[in-house]
Amino acid sequence: MTSYLSVSLSGLTVRPVSQSDPSHSQTRLTPVRPVSQSDLSHSQPTSCRSALSACRQTERQTSHPPRPETCRLLASPLSFRFPTWPPARRSLQELEELREAFAKIEIVQELTKTSSQLTFEEFTQIVHGLKSSEVAKTFRKAINKKEGICSVAGTSEQSGTQHSYSGMRRKWAFVNWINKALEKDPDCQHVLPMDPNSNDLFTAVGDGIVLCKMINLSVPDTIDERTINKKKLTPFTIQENLNLALNSASAIGCHVVNIGAEDLKEGRQHLVLGLLWQVIKIGLFADIELSKNEALIALLRDGESLEDLMKLSPEELLLRWANYHLEEAGCGKINNFSSDIKDSKAYYNLLNQVAPKGDEEGIPPIAIDMSGIREKEDLKRAECMLDQADRLGCRQFVMPADVVRGNPKLNLAFIANLFNKYPALKKPENQDIDWSSIEGETREERTFRNWMNSLGVNPRVNHLYVDIDDALVIFQFNMKKLENCNYAVELGKKEAKFSLVGIAGQDLHAGNRTLTLALLWQLMRRYTLNILEDLGDGQKVTDDTIVGWVNDTLTEAGKPTISSFKDGSISTSMPVLDLIDAIQSGSIRYDLLKTEDLTEEEKLNNAKYAISMARKIGARVYALPEDLVEVKPKMVMTVFACLMARGMKRI
Template sequence: MWFLYRFLDIHTQRFRDILSGCFIRYTLCVVYCNPTQLFCHKVYFIMSTLFIDSFLTVCQYYRLMLAYNKYIIVQELKGSEIAKTFRKVINRKEGILAIGGTSELSSEGTQHSFSEEERYAFVNWINTALEKDPDCQHVLPMDPNTDSLFTSVGDGIVLCKMINLSVPDTIDERTINKKKLTPFTIQENLNLALNSASAIGCHVVNIGALDLKEGKPHLVLGLLWQIIKIGLFADIELSRNEALAALLRDGETLEDLMKLSPEELLLRWANFHLENAGWQKINNFSSDIKDSRAYFHLLNQISPKGTEEDQPRIDINMAGFSEKDDMKRAEAMLQQADKLGCRQFVTPADVVSGNPKLNLAFVANLFNKYPALTKPENEDIDWGLLEGETREERTFRNWMNSLGVNPHVNHLYGDLQDAMVILQLYEKIKVPVDWNNKVNKPPYPKLGTNMKKLENCNYAVELGKTAKFSLVGIGGQDLNDGNATLTLALVWQLMRRYTLNVLEELGDGEKVNDDIIVKWVNKTLAEAGKSTKISSFKDKEISSSLAVLELIDAIQPGSINYELIKTSSLSEDDKLENAKYAVSMARKIGARVYALPEDLVEVKPKMVMTVFACLMGRGMKRV
């Protein structure tokens, strides 16, 4: 019925267009044509009018009939059991809860769904992880079967603690408000959590402190998953775990292995052990693990064999492998995982349903506790490649990921070789990208893959020139080759432009440069009666972080606890303590700082500039 309705709608308009064209031709003939031509066009116009009028009348009749029939059917459906069943299916897929629109922008009736399975898994993980933390006892243990999670994160303390578990020392514990909380100090904790989450690479653009305070389920679960995932994946990386080289296949180099994402490495790790067990390989952590049999073999392979002094033997009972019922088999498998202290993230139902997110977390936790890999003694392997990323590279990577680029950036140079992420960053700084005509999108053809990527890289350099970036000596080939120095040069200019754009928006479009930021810093410090000042972003006095701390106190008076600051005869450790406090306090008052404390201590001009620029942005928001 819909097709017929659409057919009549389209063709009615089409005939109207024809009639309009006939009239125009007839009018032109009156002016320009001889009598014979005029007569022919007049006849054509009259005949067209008669035919089309008849057709339009028929169309209108059928449109009315279809509309009436549609109304009757809808009314019947609304009152029927079919409608009730349909609404149930839409509102509640198994394990999915739907809640009404919660933001001010949500229209009435808008629904956000969240997974009961995720809530259950995350609550159990947090309960275990923070079980002995004295600062969380007011909310722990949470009940995984209720919505207590969403109220428990409302004061920001649990979120701050989870961030530090995933990336240690991200947040200076001294900056977390823990006692006698007020709406203001809770807001500070949530600012600290959100800005710190952003600094470790979480995408938090659409999440506000109020969302977390109100415990909006889909946003809370989304943020928690990002934080937990970053922690689970931290050591699934060659430079931090050289034993992963055992997963090399014939003909592969370390560079090939380094290009794999954590998810791909986990899959290869699982298949490495399954192959040793004589079991078939799996292609995913969803449909291929539903019967639990691969998990049985994996647990049996990685369980301690008692060959190391500090690890007693743990035997995996394979009796459940032969269980005919999938749910019972999954439960038997998880009982064996519990022997390893790894019964986390999944229930038997999650295994049998093939929940990809929770099964990925389950396997990542297995890897972190029992990798069961030995670093190969292969003289052909170039271990010098495993230097790991620098602080600057990590900062850039986290900044990109916090903006929600796709795909997620795991390896800065390898993941930028097709320029897709760089092109997305151009859009973030308001440089138009011609996605339809100039960009080759994945998946790329087997033949000419590298050429397609190179064309993207050339376009990225071209856009940089239109944005007036300094790109002397940088070509598309350099990006495609993963040239570290030249890729960083472009990425830094993207980050710098992004930071300055924020300031220009706050300053009604007025152009901002380094000198303007330095002048603003010194003016703000002087007006607040502070004694410190800076001459540039290379000023060695910045290494004490006193200028940053005093600027924070000038922006938000009374925020800095001066008893925690070390001011005289500073050792390197003293400077680092001050810097940790400064970076966390900047985030706490609302500045989205990506730089690390070490950047302040070592006075890295680029990163120092971003710290002061972010604080300037926070200071300008007061007006």
């Protein structure tokens, strides 16, 4: 007689029942029919499909053949029974996985019993519940011993925790990349070259110089070199360098919320590697964008518009690029840069396609030796392939074992580097394309995008209007796209009291630039003011409050004041520099500045110095130097607000 495992979503209880159990006949719906994928997809696709998959996996593990009656609907669309077999064949881990499969469904089910819409309090409760479930799930997976995982101490001596990371591989890859990138930089010779087989990396980042240099390599001119402390370093000047590095990393879109200067100074390994990966990835992906590389239009497929291509993330563009060349070579496509590249054959064919053929003036041909593709052992084949990549100067990030094991991060970096050096794409000449529609993002758009990414939004925002057209990033919850957008606007109006006259959810969904920026600006402004209000014991902060504090601080230091965020003197950056010097006396080197009769270039140089110095003393500034030169009131306000927050921390 087959027994069944009853799973109750309302209480997440698990109990065995038999066919003769009275409750079985009382609760069963008639007619009972097998559960199909379509039965589940309308409600909670991810969780339900996971449950169905778990049921099928249980059948495979117990050697019972798949049967159509495996999963049956009982009592409600979200209640299931699974066949069970003798206890010896069923583990507690399997039961835990089933509980996890239904955890998210239960939270939503309980809160939507009375209404199809969630209140703000219910939304907060759901987020808290999902995060709690995710922590538990991640913890259990983290304690499973895996090959190639190194264990390191937690972030505090008192915590008693440990962090796991695939450290040896990432450390080796990053060290070699940094050694190559900074080998000629005179300011880094005291720590370079680093030994990839030692812990040199975690010591080298301790004074902040290498981090500042890597940030500038990824996004040039982010940090003004004049603000980096390079010689006769003391604990104080090292702290300044680390502040500068962390705040600048945040400004280019790195998530650094849980990383402090002390973590870097002490070489906390998982935090150092995590930050370096973000910085390196931003640099590798910088030009994998249509507005910066119009030859990517060659990747357009039949029936696609330019807009479709512009919506793709850098990862998706890299995959399409690889498949474009593989198709040209007559090879099958790949779906990822992990399991599908383990045999190195796709890489071999890709290298052969992109290697210079000698048809471009000044670029000699490089013939790829394909004989290694016939090697029987995967590891040996990977080694031969990387030897050919080395001839192109593109062996960075991976070793043969990384290819064979399908390390996703390192293989992604390997492919991105190959693309940057040898895209092997030609801009179409005969296609009817509106080239004027290919616009790069404005400074304001880049600032908002980097600000959101620095807060750790998921999914990451690569294209401002495309990636928030479902409003997931705006309040991080999974409903339908247009409903999300409507709800985001409603929250802005009712809960946050934003001025959103004439803005509807459809505007976000359609990617209306002006109206989307209006909402994002108010979000960023509120975020900044909330920080000030928290520092000021909840007292309401307005623009006048900030201007008043700025002028009081400047007056106390004997410096000229400003009339508003539109004050013309701000174009010279002197009010910002004076305020920084008032907050941290003696920090500004006025001998590096031009103060009178400034040209536009001199104004920009002052602004670069001002923005970097603000970050150096601990202000998390997202604005760009050009915002000061052009006196953009909104961005100017954020600069002074961030400096006010830094100044208030002295109290």
